[in-house]
């Protein structure tokens with residue numbers, strides 16, 4: 120009986136830890152091409168080779184691309200792939216994120232000729248249609264927080280922060296004022312001017328479509344811009360997985376509190392009984 124409880128607690132601790140590292144690994148969006156390849160063909164080998172090369176590369180750099188030429192012995196198409204980690208991630212976190220993204224791509228886009236997946240901390244894409252170095256401002260995912268959120272003051276601050284973001288000229292941009300924070304990230308295959316154009320578009324759309332929301336996320340195909348008032352970005356994605364992590368953390372906190380409480384009572388009681396025994400023995 121007690122054994123079962125222990126196993127349950129260990130599992131909950133593990134999943135709560137998963138929730139912590141899930142900060143950079145929580146899911147944002149994913150999409151797959153309609154066209155599928157035949158399993159067990161050269162195409163599948165190429166996809167696996169390409170994605171593995173991306174994972175390996177992520178252990179030492181935040182961005183890379185790869186192009187796999189078809190081998191003469193196979194009829195497989197040319198395959199293109201890239202990954203982009205958020206600019207502030209260490210190599211260690213970047214590679215863990217890319218590994219996670221590739222593994223989720225394998226499930227989400229099973230046998231799909233192309234696929235793309237964005238986690239909180241990284242983006243991975245592969246396809247047999249070339250997309251490397253091609254600017255693409257297609258809106259992929261938009262999310263806005265509660266629309267009555269910002270006061271006019273906060274909104275002015277938000278606009279300032281976004282203007283700073285736009286004025287910066289890196290592939291990864293971060294800006295903040297007061298409790299308003301914003302980040303933008305381009306994929307590394309864009310030229311500086313393409314990145315600038317992409318980020319500007321994302322910011323314009325953020326302001327237009329999220330209005331006075333307390334937070335907003337605008338993901339275009341090759342860049343994104345996000346802002347939030349008074350909180351971390353990861354907490355702002357109101358999807359179920361984060362919710363579950365929160366729930367697990369709460370439950371865990373309550374459980375640990377309970378266990379600690381019970382343990383304290385037991386220690387106290389045994390201490391009391393020892394004191395009592397000594398007392399009796401002493402008499």
Ligand SMILES: *[C@@H]1O[C@H](CO)[C@@H](O)[C@H](O)[C@H]1NC(C)=O
Nearest residue numbers: 154155156196197232247248
């Ligand atoms: C990509 O692969 C699919 C399936 O093998 C094929 O139908 C399609 O023509 C390929 N596209 C290119 C650009 O090679």
Ligand SMILES: *[C@@H]1O[C@H](CO)[C@@H](O)[C@H](O)[C@H]1NC(C)=O
Nearest residue numbers: 183184185251252307308309
């Ligand atoms: C692709 O990667 C190679 C080698 O890392 C690099 O030289 C090239 O500029 C990259 N191309 C793009 C479009 O990012």
